[in-house]
Amino acid sequence: MEPLTRLITIDRSSPVPLYFQFAQQLQHLIESGALTPGTRLENEISLADRFGLSRPTMRQAMQHLVDKGLLSRKRGVGTQVVTDRVRRQMELTSLHEDLRREGRHPRTEVLSMRTRPAEGRIASALRLEPGADTVVLRRLRYADDEPVALLENHLPAGLLDPAEEDLVAHGLYALLRRTGVTLRSAEQTIGARRATAAESRLLAEARGGTLLTMERTVLGDGGRPVEFGSHLYRASRYSFEMTLTAS
Known part of the structure; x- marks a missing residue:
């Protein structure tokens, strides 16, 4: 050059x-x-x-x-x-599926997997009584060995009981579909905020760097909530894309 x-x-x-x-x-x-x-x-x-x-x-x-x-x-x-950003179309797909579709190599590190009582906005999003059990998953998702997203998902107890090796090898939506759960639609909110010190370390981002936030409630048959996700993405490595049409 x-x-x-x-x-x-x-x-x-x-x-x-x-x-x-x-x-x-x-x-x-x-x-x-x-x-x-x-x-x-x-x-x-x-x-x-x-x-x-x-x-x-x-x-x-x-x-x-x-x-x-x-x-x-x-x-x-x-x-x-910088390495090419992950560009994600606004569809009801998982990050794991999107990375594979783009020819990237997804890798998942499971940070925690536990049962926790639903409270506040989690209970509201999943339409559960406060105190009802939920399965909470925290994962770090990599693209081509570079961390791009910190994922936290809440599922009603009894819907899915994944093994850690399944979460490492597959996307969450693929696991839900495998158990017969149909994903019909989702309600989603996207925002941005500064990374905390702990988030910066996990995502290899500068302290106080900008993170994209996404909260998504996925609805199954009959409009029943089946998953609530609260995710963080590195703004320097990730973008959401959408097509708009005139009414």
Whole structure:
């Protein structure tokens, strides 16, 4: 590939801030595939010197792309173009199924599996009496050996009694279907928040990094809730996609 100095041009007469000129052109190179995932960039001091920019200006440009999830900084490695994000269509599928469909290699680490009384919004979502038993699963999902999501699922007791090896090898929805549970529809809410210190460690994310949140209640036959999920996804590695149609 040609040197960046031949691919990026800084126009000092433009009203567009210098950091944004650099960041916007570098973003285009990444999104067009000219800079492939895993490509290492020179350090900010060298890049600033090459383009005649101040170090704070170059630092701001690079941070802009880190915040957008296009670059990552790792101690001892430097700044790299990130691995392709997981792009998930808004369908009633599990993350395990979506990763396989994209040609990624899902791997699951089961963090805990226990029975717990339903309370508050969990009881409400599953339409259970407070105190009714639920099976609570906490799993860490990897794509190509990189952690992408922290999953917590609540199931009414007696619906599914999975073995840990089943949860490692299969998606939860596949296990539910195997026992005869039909998944009809879901109610879902997506948001975002900062990662806690514990979540950052599990997801290999910077402390205080942005996580996408998803809460989903899955309904089976007769509109009966069969699962409530509360999931966290790395915003730098994951996005939700949907198709909108006019009414």
